[in-house]
Amino acid sequence: MSSQAITARSEDYSRWYTDVIQRAELADYAPVRGCMIIKPYGYALWEHIQQQLDRRFKDTGHENAYFPLFIPEEFIMKEKDNFEGFSPELAVVTIGGGEVLEQRLVVRPTSEAIIGHSFSNWIHSYRDLPLLINQWANVVRWEMRTRLFLRTMEFLWQEGHTAHATHDEAEEETLKMLGVYADFAINEAAIPVIQGRKSNQERFAGALRTYSIEAMMGDKKALQSGTSHNLGQGFAKAFDIKYSDRGNQLQHCWTTSWGLSTRMIGGIIMTHGDDQGLRMPPRLAPIQVIIVPIYKNDDEKSKVMEAVDALFAELKGAGLRVRVDVREDLTPGFKFNDWEMRGVPVRVEIGPKDVQNNAAAVARRDVPGKAGKQFVPREGLVERIKALLVEIQANLLAQATAFRDANIHPIENDYARFREIIKDGWAYTWFCGGAECEAKIKEDNQAVSRCFPLDQEKGEGKCIHCGAPATERAYFAKAY
């Protein structure tokens, strides 16, 4: 619990972000640089993210497994692009049991290598395909600069790894899981995301193609919130993942990998949060309904608590995540602010008047102040709250979508204007995809291409930077 005010977003967005996390008790800094302690409230949010994703993975035929944290260094080196991409950020164990290790062990930055090793043992025939595996795990990347949830040296995620008989099947899987991420982001986290393909410069080194979902944060910076790779046959060749086809010919598999991490929590904070603090999307909120009892004396207390307990049981019975704030010696006003800061979607106040009137005061987090508070008859209250949670979920998505759309600006053939746009928003424009253009744009604007959206009209234009013919449009933005 904290009574401190939160820095206004307009004053200092970074400070607002870290204030919210600490005051809402999502996470603490750890004694090790770049690491974080995820506190119960933050972890509960992660658990709901996990549940919603895991359900979707199972529904699309995937199974969970677990692979080791330690990976022989030579495994990592097998796939050259992968190794070169990751080597600067590897944590390597060189001593174990007091002895210098013959075989140095890498703490996994991702598990393509060790899973590839297993896949080569598991897969022999086309009958073994497709192989659809997911794991929930922690990974470590030695980052130079870290921020709570957005980039920490150790983070939690899921990584899906699949093997297929053909390129097209792998591509289909890659896009299917991208779609799963988008569905999750939009319908559970209420974050409008754009599905797209990364430029060659931005794609994962070991991948044929990298796709991502991109979201706009409250400061108009972009956040890559989920990633899906078609790895081609690169890993299959490096790890000898082969199968005999129907004609008894040995073929290399086509593999994919896709991941979504605790970074998503940062996305939720920065998409929905306001100057009062967090605003949790109801479907993921650790607490959906907080009940604050109000009373002056023992006589009132017993009457109020009777009504509160009954409502609590009813809401809980309806499947809602509900809690009663029974803390003594805190004023109701303090509790209102406290739970608003922590983003609980619906607050129910029950005092002597409400007991008498057979009603309750219901306040919604997405509408600030008195406008969001109304008195609701006790009769039908549970149904009203359930409906309200649905409304809030929809409203958060609508607000975020409106904000995003208001800050995306289409532009053609005008680099000067492009540069202006990108200072405070996203630009949507023709892009040749070339490395030189990308590098120059980055140098000029501290912004990069986010993706070529999958959903775009066919056409042809001129690259915003070099003017060469371009067949695709891309989003450009400053990014986390």
Place this chain on the structure above:
RNA sequence: CGGGGUGUGGCGCAGUUGGUAGCGCGCUGUGUUUGGGACGCAGAGGCCGCCGGUUCGAGUCCGGCCACCCCGACCA
């Protein structure tokens, strides 16, 4: 690694020309309070980031180191 900042009770901070550490919040006890961040009274809590130097005496001055935060480069 470059630039900027900060290290003093749990948190936020003050601490004058060097004289043996204080405020607010929080915490404990207690009483009055309670419909938008309550108040009184009584308490507990500190190796002033670390090491060294100057000095009769260092939170304060000097030297060195370390850590963390913010902004870049790198990255999900």
